[in-house]
Amino acid sequence: MTLTTTPEWRELATLAEAQRHIHLRERFAADPQRFSRHAIRHGGFLLDYSKQRLDDAVVAALHALWHAAAVPAWIARMRAGEAINHTEGRAVRHVDLRAAQPPAEVAAVLGRMQAFCARIHDGSWRGASGKPIREVVNIGIGGSDLGPRMATRALAAHAHPGLRVRFVSNIDGADLATVLADCDPAQTLFIVVSKTFTTQETLHNARSARAWLTAALGENAVSRHFVAVSTNLEATAAFGIAAENVFEFWDWVGGRFSLWSAVGLALALAIGMDNFRALLAGGAAMDTHFFDAPVHTNLPATLALLEVWNTNFLGAHSRALLPYSQSLAELPRYIQQLEMESNGKQVDRAGKRVDHATAPIVWGEAGTNGQHAFYQLLHQGGRLVPCEFIAVLRPDFDPGGHHDALLANCLAQSEALMRGRTADEAPASTSAALAPYQVFDGNQPSTTLLLPRLDPHTLGQLIALYEHKVFALGVLWNLNAFDQWGVEYGKVLARRLLPMLSGEAPASGLDSSTAGLLAACLAARR
């Protein structure tokens, strides 16, 4: 029996149909207690989902679905180390990376990271010409880039002084070149991060960085300026990185879940190991909550079930992620990989096509910038786009009045999206001709997550919250959230096209569009 044929699924479909015409404004008018009944407080977080299009009956039916899908049993399987990533035959153990008592192999690498960070910070690790390191360049892509990049920016207020940490990911030479343009080779450390150590972009960038370094300082400089993070120790050795400069992690850590491992080395250098360990502790605190809290007070479970409601029963195709925090400006990109690479799939655990929608498109931008870009469509575009607002209550940076203005905008937007505005409510000065333009339909659902502050512990909680949401959705949609076969095909075709572009192979076997585009690329070089 698939989930869509269960009584729980059918009940939700019935409720969705029955409530289709109820406007959020009516729901609030009918129930003064709506906020307190649809808000969860935990660990300093406040999750308000009262502006979602639901009522107690929907919430109860979603909770019933959680149990019908046996999510708690899947949690137990993950925790027991079963190979629940069945297409790759791997366990899913990223939670072990942040455990208070981590496995010995994890503790050993954390210890090495600690010692390494201390040497970089106190200046006892010297570059080849005897100078201390002042620049760190993380070379990686996807899960080997987005997590440390996002967190380094989010925790800029906690940055270790005297060290600049930057990130290069794109195969476009402009990425590396613009970073290297103001680096001194004698004081630059490269961290080459790749789970597989076969990723084209990362290896190409790493080779170019190495050529830049050795041109200035000679071949012998590599061991003082290059370290690697990988599960593939043979490949790191083949690249010429000495074993003592390699920080290991393991195939039971998915790339997009790997920030907690040595993949976070650049972050650890940026904020110091004590702060990195606080991030781990925050993740562990969210793990305990997810594993132990009943579904009705469980934050990851609630986010997952709201996604099911909006996607599968109300028909939403996308979700806007709107952090009202410039420090969290990279969060939408990070969550895009976490959610869309995990659950952007159509084949279930039994190898069959699912008969329901899966991951929505996640997109977003830091508030208030997004307001001046795409909110017009959210307010008057007529599309259902559930919105997820995230705000931080105590700011790290506030030169005066900024934070109040930021929060006012955040609260105002979710209020406006919910209420809308009728023609009668348009400003009195509005002329009859302009009145139709002043109407806002409202009824746009949203969730608001308030964080007490943005420190390492809180950020750890936040990331783990989304990780568990993704895991739960994989279970609910009967997907393996931990593989990513869909990104392989484009890589295969790129490998075939590369020799045609470099002139080593003739163009052949291409459709007319690809052949025409290739010809234009080649013509531009003549």
Ligand SMILES: O=P(O)(O)OC[C@H]1O[C@](O)(CO)[C@@H](O)[C@@H]1O
């Ligand atoms: O860490 P690696 O092996 O270089 O992979 C980078 C990224 O590439 C992907 O495999 C997608 O191609 C991601 O899942 C991963 O995070």
